[in-house]
Amino acid sequence: MKTIFTDIEGVLCAPDTLRQLKLEYSSIEVNHCALPWTQLLADLLGDVNVEIVIHSSWRHHYSLVEIKKYFPVVIQGRIVACVLGHGRYDGILSYIDKNSIKEFVVLDDIADFFPENWKYLILCNSDVGLSDPVVQKKLRYFLR
Numbered sequence: 563m564k565t566i567f568t569d570i571e572g573v574l575c576a577p578d579t580l581r582q583l584k585l586e587y588s589s590i591e592v593n594h595c596a597l598p599w600t601q602l603l604a605d606l607l608g609d610v611n612v613e614i615v616i617h618s619s620w621r622h623h624y625s626l627v628e629i630k631k632y633f634p635v636v637i638q639g640r641i642v643a644c645v646l647g648h649g650r651y652d653g654i655l656s657y658i659d660k661n662s663i664k665e666f667v668v669l670d671d672i673a674d675f676f677p678e679n680w681k682y683l684i685l686c687n688s689d690v691g692l693s694d695p696v697v698q699k700k701l702r703y704f705l706r
Contacts (some may be wrong), residue, residue, distance in 0.1 A: 563611050563612065563613060563665075564610065564612040564613075564665045564666065564704070565612065565614075565615060565665065565666040566612060566613070566614050566615070566666070566669060566701075566704075567614075567615045567616075567617045567657075567666060567667070567668040568603075568614060568615070568617065568618070568668075568669040569618045569650075569669060569671060569672075570620050570629075570632075571618065571619075571620075571671075571688070572670070572671030572672070572686060572691055573669045573671055573686050573688075573691045573692055574598075574599045574600050574603065574632075574691060574692060575598055575691065576688065576689055576690075576691065577688055597632045597633070598693075599691050599692040599693050600632065600633045600634055600637075602692050602693060602698070603637065603692055604633075604634045604637045606692075606698060606702060606705065607637060607705065608705075610705045612640060613640050613641075613642045614637065614640050614641045614642065615641075615643050615644065615645060615654075615657060616629055616641065616643070616644040616645070617644070617645045617650045617653055617654055617668070617670070621644035622648075626644055629641070643657065645657045650670070650675045650676070651675055651676050651677070666682060667682055667683075667684050667700075667701065667704045668682050668683050668684065669686060669697075669701070670683060670684075670685065671685065671686045671687065671688040671691065673685050684701060684704075
């Protein structure tokens with residue numbers, strides 16, 4: 563099975579989207595339009611056997627059940643976990659090791675969290691995230 567590790571802000575929505583909606587970590591309000599690019603993710607995944615693991619800072623503020631509510635129902639079941647720990651890279655590596663993951667990619671908008679030129683990183687421009695055709699092409703290639 564393939565695994566996608568994903569950030570949320572800057573990948574599945576522009577960072578300002580959540581500020582504009584005045585969502586605060588202390589009071590979650592589910593609003594699917596808060597993550598406008600999640601439907602693109604669902605469309606790209608199609609029927610490929612893939613699981614999603616969240617490595618976003620949201621994991622420190624929301625439970626996995628709460629995070630799933632921001633995703634289209636059709637892919638909520640594919641969201642299987644959040645990485646543990648504070649560091650994204652270390653949390654991802656630990657998850658990979660613990661779960662014997664062989665095929666994976668990481669979607670993020672901040673390269674500094676990862677080794678330079680790390681081949682598993684699909685770097686997103688935070689203003690366009692997953693709506694970027696180049697990012698979509700790279701993800702499609704991984705999903706083949």
